[in-house]
Amino acid sequence: MAKASWQADPKDVEAVVNGTHSDPFGVLGLQQIGQDWVLRAFIPHAETVSAFTLDGRDLGVLAPRHPAGFFEGKVDVDKRSPIRYRAANTGGEWDVYDPYSFGPVLGPMDDYYIGEGSHLRLFDKLGAHEMEFEGIHGTHFAVWAPNARRVSVVGPFNDWDGRRNPMRCRFDTGIWEVFIPVLGTGTLYKYEIVGKDGELVPLKADPFARQSELRPKTASVVPDPTPFVWSDGDYMEERRKKDWRREPMSIYEVHLGSWRRRPDGGFLTYDQLAEQLVPYVADLGYTHIEMLPISEHPFDPSWGYQPTGLYAPTSRFGDPAGFARLVNAAHEAGLGVILDWVPAHFPTDEHGLARFDGTALYEHLDPRKGYHPDWNTAIYNFGRKEVVSFLVNNALYWLEYFHIDGLRVDAVASMLYLDYSRNAGEWVPNKHGGNENLEAIEFIKRVNKEAYRLHPGTFMIAEESTAWPGVSQPVHTGGLGFGFKWNMGFMNDTLRYMSREAIYRKYHHNDMTFGLIYAFSENFVLPLSHDEVVHGKGSLINKMPGDDWQQFANLRAYYAYMWGHPGKKLLFMGQEFAQRDEWDEGKALDWWLLDAGMHEGVRRLVGDLNAAYRELPALHARDCEPEGFEWIIGNDHHNSVFAWVRRAPGSDPVVVISNFTPVPRDNYSLPMPQAGRWVERVNTDAGWYGGSNKGNQGAVIARENAGEGWPATATLYLPPLATLILKYDPE
Template sequence: MVVNTAFEHDVYLFHQGNLRYSYKMLGAHPASEDGVEGVRFAVWAPNAVQVSVVGDFNQWDGREHPMTKLNDNGIWYTFIPNLEKGTMYKYEILTKHGHLSLKADPYAFSNELRPNTASVVYPLEQYEWSDDEWMKQRESTNVYESPMSIYELHLGSWKFIEEEVFYTYREYADMVIPYVKDLGYTHIELLPLTEHPFDRSWGYQATGYYGVTSRYGTPDDFRYFVDKCHNYGIGVILDWVPGHFCKDQHGLRRFDGEPLYEYDNPAKAEKTQWGTLTFDFGRNEVQSFLISNAIYWLKEYHLDGLRVDAVASMIYLDFGKEGGDWEPNQYGGRENLEAVDFIKKMNEAIFEECPNVLMMAEESTSWPLVSAPTYIGGLGFNYKWNMGWMNDMLKYMEMDPIHRKYHHNLITFSMFYAFSENFVLPISHDEVVHGKKSLLNKMPGDYWQKFANLRAFLAFMFAHPGKKLLFMGSEFGQFDEWKDLEDLDWELLEYDSHASTLNYVRQLHQFYRDMPSLWEMDHEHEGFEWIDPHNYEQSIVSFVRNSKSFTDQLVIVCNFTPEVYHNYKVGVPMDGTYEEIFSSDSEHFGGSGQRNGAPMTTIPEPWQGRDQHIQMTIPPLAVSFLKRTSSSS
């Protein structure tokens, strides 16, 4: 490495926490020096006494290729000739205490297949992308006023060859993408794909933050997956975990013999409930590492967004801790002020470098302005998972319908805060695992009622303001909860109820995408009007969804009991003729077929605060969508 002015400036920015592409300075990069091809290595290890590069090429002997410490900046460097793509390596680090340790490269772009832990030299910018049209279109798309339905996916348990033997990213692309496209989803969200040692951590406890997991292939194989998604018109979101990292010896823990990436204060470093370590968000070099990492995934893999895991665990010092196991901040509060500042800084950097991407926060508390810009005091995300809606709705749906009238507020309360953030309505993997039961099996009643409840819930979800997310398997009514060591129960599609449910989700998506009133004003008060939120006795709610033009309003009526009601009066916003254009009770979907087949003409008598009303049949455990098709003559 030539220590020139540009390099010195990058080092300066790195130590200031402002180097947004630190992965181009650090790590292993094929290069040439004095006309000789090889690989240059650079690693940040300020507390190390000596660092060497070891691998098969030198019989893992640290005496062969020692690195040079560049000035006092803590960065070690060497160039090794005649190495190439695919070379396995680690850093041998001699600590102040005289211990030798072997560490994977924090900036490695590829890693050995677990249980092996070496880093692998893999050059950037060799893949030839074919998604120019998608990337250009993304620049001009207003995501807030567009349909968004996300299919959350864990690759290894969607479908596999046999236990712990997986398809490649390319093979998954050829199977998953046509399936998701056919169902009408707009995005795929992948559980974390950063390199991780333990399958059952699902990627949430990583060791290699810059390496896409080798379980399913190479970095270019994953680029093919993203590229093909874009060619099919599907966006890709990656679950990203900057909150903590695992303690495996070859990873970031005490990287150079001292706390480096983690806090040196155990009260702040330890995530006891997960057995992991928290990043030191106040350390500038860690900020450069994490901000560069987010930009790396968005830039180098053309990802359309990141879903940031466990934000609450970052911003609260007492998250998951008992009373005496944490220390308050300088003002006596429980907020991790360094983490809050880091998150704001990160989001500002990302939207400057990667405009029009999605930054989604899984934030489970009432922290204000999560999805608001930093210049008005927000955290700077553009979306937040609506965990309150999810918890309330699942609690409500799990009740026997006879008890739902006593808890009617669970389906109406969300509208008090629905427009305080830009929300995603998530039914994620966390809700269908560890004894929580599958979405279908949460539903009460007999076999038919379970499916009817599921259809009603999904229709209500798609009618409710906010973007949508559904975990794999829910789309065809998997009975068993998510089994992370098995693949989905695809054989269920041989049964009518499950095949009909899959068709229902397909048709619901088509209907959703065809109706601007269901997504154009998701984040505006004007996009939603209650008709009647008060009918708790019959567990019926009705409301209006508006598009920006207000010309294609939808009247939506939801019945959460198995009772059928005829000649039910619903106040409607305008006079004329209304038709039922979608019903979750359709016989095509396995419903009872209690439809409103004939147009319904308004009756000029006030009802539910409206000047006119219609009379309709209310189907059991179902949601009906009505549209005004003509005005009164």
């Protein structure tokens, strides 16, 4: 029997049934053929199919065209509209809403800005978004896969059958989309992709997924679209006014999975962290919590630095709303939240970004540019505008949707240099023959510019370990545009000094002074981070030499030296109470140590250092500018004594003195910037902190002494292995 003019071509029918059709919207759903309207549906397992409009008008029974479940028939309609099917077989009846009777959700302006690489709301367009569309509730899916022959949404709702919900390709952009009625919050899904070679790619999680399954499962989850109700308006308004270079910034770095654990060993939830972590950090006087990466990641021992779901807060601790409640609680307590962000590389797990559409899409094809030998990861192709847009939008997403205050960008040096951790012949020079990754540099500048432009009061921090100039200088002056840079040199030099027996320190005095040569070349954060207390490096307390008392005294003196030093402060969790074991991400910190006076003493000191740092402008308002610092004594090698003055406009000066030997120094003569009474704001040898309780009875008198280069001189008692912070008292 001859095929009627309105019937689908048998080749199209076979292609739909076999899941090889590249344009299902050209076949399925309502199609106008000349003067006729034809309805076609592919519903596996159905034996009969009846069609209805959304208002219930019966359009009749469709005729079977293929035993696999392809049906079609002419219908009495005069325009395109959503369709509901009633399918039946011997097992019963069920309703199916036709995805192919809906128009596209994305529009020509989306195509334009996506094609230009300037779209800054991709997180509202790509991924899975539950919505009302053309009169019905459902979820819109969109994903970038320009080299695919077919892309389908699969999940339990369609038996993971890629033939059931193939997507429409927007050929100008390579984005595939489909609106699937009824689906909503909590739906599990992935993308089934047929590559240009006709082969199936391993099922892929959604790059823009806002929620993921709990590992080891890897499906994406349609998130709840209900907007989170924030109560941090006052905090956010105040944040807009801040120049963080001149504000106190003391950061508590935390790995959420191992700060504390439940009694059964399980993770605390985001809500439990809001109840326990936030008040603990606020009570210690910190200004910010910095979280190791919380983007979804499959492997716990990666600490989050190998993420597969950049847009999804990890499900280990709850849902996205739970994470928002944690941030909101921090803001209500006056704490900022910094996230570690990983745009340098990504893991090669088959459900992730690697060879996403069967080709090297997000990464470089050439392993000399696209493979990272240190971490066995793929490197983003920063020369591809769509990849740059993916990453720029991700940064903006965290800042906007979760009110994040700052992003600490991981492994910046690995992005800047083409030959990073590579031998000769293992890297490709840039077009000028150099080793600078020009494309990555432009990406870094762009993401920093957009973050500062769109979210005043936020900041970007670089983990960058080389001498690259202008990391924390504005882009318009030739810099990379970060607000701050981790000072790895300070950390390495001072820890090396502190790990030496006191008798040898006089030969390495410059380890503690060298950093001041370049201290104001960047806006620095002084980091004693997680990287210093893992992989056999031991904890900070165990790096200190001497017996138990000297180890604690050394650590206390070192902390106060750091808090008095120019630069913002960062301390990893557990080090605030001198955790003895090095960090293990698989278990909680040793909180029982706080029952011991020496450990509790260190915790008290950190709280008092934070209070002094926040309360005394001289200690923070010129952290990044040379006029805020002046050496008083920088060359007393023999006694291992250091002294300097900190200043800020309109505030009283502060003098910091460190004695890094176990020998007390009585009648130590110290030039002073001003005559008068100087109060011991902090003395790390105080009995309250576990010290020997030696000092200057709470205050020092500086007497005028013209002609000595300084206006005054004081005679002090310097306790052993201790740091004093003296505040001028104008009263």
